[in-house]
Amino acid sequence: MSSSTPPVTSPTTPRSDVVIVGAGIIGLAHAFEALSNGLSVTVLDRDRRPVGASVRNFGHCCISAQDGELLALAQRSRPGWLRAAEASGIWAAEAGTLVVARSATEAAVLEELHAERGGDAVRLRSAAQTAEALGRAAGEDGDLVGGAVLPADLRVDPREAAPGLARWVAEQPRGRILWGTAVTGVESGTVHTTRGPVHGDRILVCVGHDLDHLLPDVAEDHGIQRCRLTMARAAAPEGFRTDSAVLTATSMLRYDAFTARPSAARLREEVLGHSAELLEIGANVMFTRQPDGTLLIGDSHHYDATTPPFVDERTYELLIDAVARVLGVPRLRILERWQGVYASSPRGPLLVRDLAPGVRAISVTSGIGMTLSFGLAAATFDGTLAATA
Ligand SMILES: Cc1cc2nc3c(=O)[nH]c(=O)nc-3n(C[C@H](O)[C@H](O)[C@H](O)COP(=O)(O)OP(=O)(O)OC[C@H]3O[C@@H](n4cnc5c(N)ncnc54)[C@H](O)[C@@H]3O)c2cc1C
Known part of the structure; x- marks a missing residue:
């Protein structure tokens, strides 16, 4: 970073209702749902645009191939994807x-x-x-x-979906994305980043497989x-x-x-x-x-x-x-x-872990994050997403 680059956070940086770590599909689906509920949102990502699992996959919302609780969550994801596509203009086809x-x-x-x-x-x-x-x-x-x-299955373009949603989030009056901002730690009310602290009432850590770097003990405990x-x-x-x-x-x-x-x-x-x-x-x-x-x-x-x-x-x-x-x-x-x-993880398809009051980590540990993303986000904000063991 050049010495003239201004800090993106400062003592005057506004506090958000929700701070989300990770601008992959899990973080962005949560940002979409939070903004849809009228909350203010800051999304932090260490990279300059989405380049993680969310842009490298098939763009397949593989709903019908799930069973049991995951099927219910995947079915819940479907209308979320369609609403997000309509709002942001990304391609989502009911192609099956x-x-x-x-x-x-x-x-x-x-x-x-x-x-x-x-x-x-x-x-x-x-x-x-x-x-x-x-x-x-x-x-x-x-x-x-x-x-x-x-x-019932949906198709999206994985190279466009997360970047398009990120653009939409950044355009919302209550939405903000800070790129090039690596998170080094989380505690109640505060996210510590390489550019200074960011404050929020609720913190969601959605860093996918990088959980093993940010929170190694939590990842190891879940066998990730x-x-x-x-x-x-x-x-x-x-x-x-x-x-x-x-x-x-x-x-x-x-x-x-x-x-x-x-x-x-x-x-x-x-x-x-x-x-x-x-x-x-x-x-x-x-x-x-x-x-x-x-x-x-x-x-x-x-x-x-x-x-x-x-x-x-x-x-x-x-x-x-x-x-x-x-x-x-x-x-x-x-x-x-x-x-x-x-x-x-052999322990289960999801990691949902409460780290401190108001701080939660959410990672899909079964390779179906595109499918579950909006279902997870809806369940997070209506309070029905239970912490996993
Ligand atoms: C090849 C492939 C094919 C797949 N096919 C499918 C499919 O067909 N259907 C399906 O449902 N799922 C599929 N998946 C799974 C799906 O892509 C993932 O479950 C999902 O994308 C995970 O999203 P995420 O947001 O958790 O992670 P990611 O997309 O990896 O995003 C995590 C973000 O966190 C950021 N980050 C990490 N650490 C930090 C930090 N310390 N500070 C700040 N930012 C940080 C990263 O920069 C990244 O942008 C596939 C995955 C792969 C790899």
Whole structure:
């Protein structure tokens, strides 16, 4: 920082009703909800714009694939996303999810979910309908059996959603974002930053996986690890047009709505038989279409206390080949590659921890923060979000 840069906080910096640490989707959804409730908000982020997990993902609000309490929270998130999109002008499409079935077992899991949730929530598709949605010939490789559309799911553009919401927050008379302001500690009423103290009645720490840096004891107590995911952006094959997120068998092995079905155990054995390498890299072979027509494809999951910077090219080969097979094309033209990180914990999908009176840390520890963000924010401000053990 140049010596002429003015401090962004000073003794005259106004106190806010709510101070939020972290301008990722969790912090910004809370800022949106607080401002919607007429509260004044200051958001602090150490970076100059959102570059964390919230811009590196698929932009998939994967509501229907959740089960139990997380399903309820995800369902609560949906109207929040739509309201925020309307207010801020970001793209949010009620595009749903297409789950592709490429074997009788995969189709059985989808049929079981259909029987459980009903035809409005899970619409079964024939092989021809699935092929049409993918823009490929029906059963070209003899490998499309059917599919299902989950219409409640939403799609957003991850590169635009958090930055667009941040812009909206900063434009509100009661909203403020201080970029380039790293938080070093929190206590009741005060957030300590690299630019001086910031005061607020209520403090929400929403730093995602960086909780292990800011509050290492809290992160360790919740068993938080960093989950590293590899992603790529590819040119879409000609004919591919759907805005639905596309999930496959490996996705079904990762989301509770599918793993709770009777045929899920058989599906795991089947995938292990034909795609053991995909399971070894923790693959969730899926893809989403960006508003510019390109595809976000991924992903793998590797868990560690910290994130090695190196990505084994074999991981990319496996994922890219798997997506190409679903799309019925020999290869994909890759435009970009990157890694993303999210907080993960074997103790549970959420960390909600009261640190001091009026100070709370909220991290999603299960890789579904885009899905839950606005549901969590609504529950925070109506007082129904309980602290986790
Ligand atoms: C590759 C990938 C794919 C994913 N796909 C999906 C998906 O399809 N659907 C879904 O629901 N979820 C998905 N997720 C998970 C989702 O992206 C995350 O759960 C969510 O983005 C977490 O949001 P966050 O705001 O907690 O964290 P982040 O977006 O990481 O934001 C945290 C912010 O805190 C700031 N910060 C950290 N420490 C400090 C500090 N000391 N002081 C000030 N600021 C600080 C950081 O700069 C950052 O801006 C995916 C994640 C990845 C990585």
